[in-house]
Amino acid sequence: MKDISKEDYLRAIYHLQKDQNMAIRSVEISKYLGISKASVNEMIRKLAKEELIEYKLYSSINLTKKGIEEAEKIVYKHKILESFLSKILGIGKNKVHEEADKLEHGVSKEAAKKLDKLLKNPKTCPHGGKIPNSDKKACLLGDICVNNEATVLFTKIKNKQTLERINSLGIVPEAKIKILNKIKKGPLELQLGNSKIAIGGDICSQIYVKEK
Numbered sequence: 001m002k003d004i005s006k007e008d009y010l011r012a013i014y015h016l017q018k019d020q021n022m023a024i025r026s027v028e029i030s031k032y033l034g035i036s037k038a039s040v041n042e043m044i045r046k047l048a049k050e051e052l053i054e055y056k057l058y059s060s061i062n063l064t065k066k067g068i069e070e071a072e073k074i075v076y077k078h079k080i081l082e083s084f085l086s087k088i089l090g091i092g093k094n095k096v097h098e099e100a101d102k103l104e105h106g107v108s109k110e111a112a113k114k115l116d117k118l119l120k121n122p123k124t125c126p127h128g129g130k131i132p133n134s135d136k137k138a139c140l141l142g143d144i145c146v147n148n149e150a151t152v153l154f155t156k157i158k159n160k161q162t163l164e165r166i167n168s169l170g171i172v173p174e175a176k177i178k179i180l181n182k183i184k185k186g187p188l189e190l191q192l193g194n195s196k197i198a199i200g201g202d203i204c205s206q207i208y209v210k211e212k
Contacts, residue, residue, distance in 0.1 A: 004033055007074045007105060009043050010052065013063055014071035017154045018173050022163045023060035062156035068138040068208065076134040077104045077112045079125035084115050086126040093126045139211060142188060142204035149178045150209035157206050169197055171207060
C-alpha cells in the first residue's frame with residue numbers, strides 16, 4: 001500500500017483543480033494518487049475538519065484559501081527540489097519527481113528559498129510546470145480593488161456549463177486580469193487581454209486569483 005501523506009493530497013488537489021479549472025471529485029483524487037476511494041474519503045474528512053478544503057458528503061471538493069496556501073508551499077518545495085536534482089545533480093527528468101517526493105517533507109521553506117536562490121530563481125520546473133510564488137496569498141476575484149491587477153489561479157465552479165462560459169471568456173489559470181469597475185450589487189467589469197467583460201458577483205466569488 002502506498003504511504004500517502006496529507007501534503008500529497010493537498011498537492012494532488014491543487015494540481016487537479018488547476019488542470020481542470022473547477023472543483024473536483026474524490027474519484028479523481030483516487031485515480032491521480034493510485035489509491036482506493038475509501039482511503040481518499042477518510043483523508044478528505046480530515047482535510048475538511050482542518051478547513052483546508054470545502055466539502056460536503058457526495059459533493060465536489062475544492063481548496064480553501066488556507067488549503068491553497070498550504071498546497072503552494074508543498075508544490076513550491078517539490079518543484080524547486082526537482083530543479084535542483086535536475087540542474088545541479090544531473091538526475092534525469094523521468095526520475096526527479098519521485099526523488100523530490102521523498103525529500104520535500106524534510107526540507108524547510110528556508111532551505112527551499114536558498115535552493116531557489118542558488119538556481120537563480122527558476123520560473124518553471126524541469127517538466128515545464130510553473131513554480132508558484134508561495135509568498136503571495138490567494139484571494140477571490142471579488143476581493144480585488146478597482147484598478148488592481150491579478151492572475152487567475154483556478155475556479156471552484158461545480159457546474160460544467162458555467163465553467164464552459166468562463167473558459168470561453170478566457171478566465172483560465174494564468175490569465176491576467178485588471179479590475180475596471182465594481183458596480184454595487186452588480187457585475188465586476190474586467191480587462192482581460194484586449195477585451196472588456198462583465199462578471200456577476202456570484203461567479204467572482206468562485207474564482208481564486210493572486211493579486212499582482
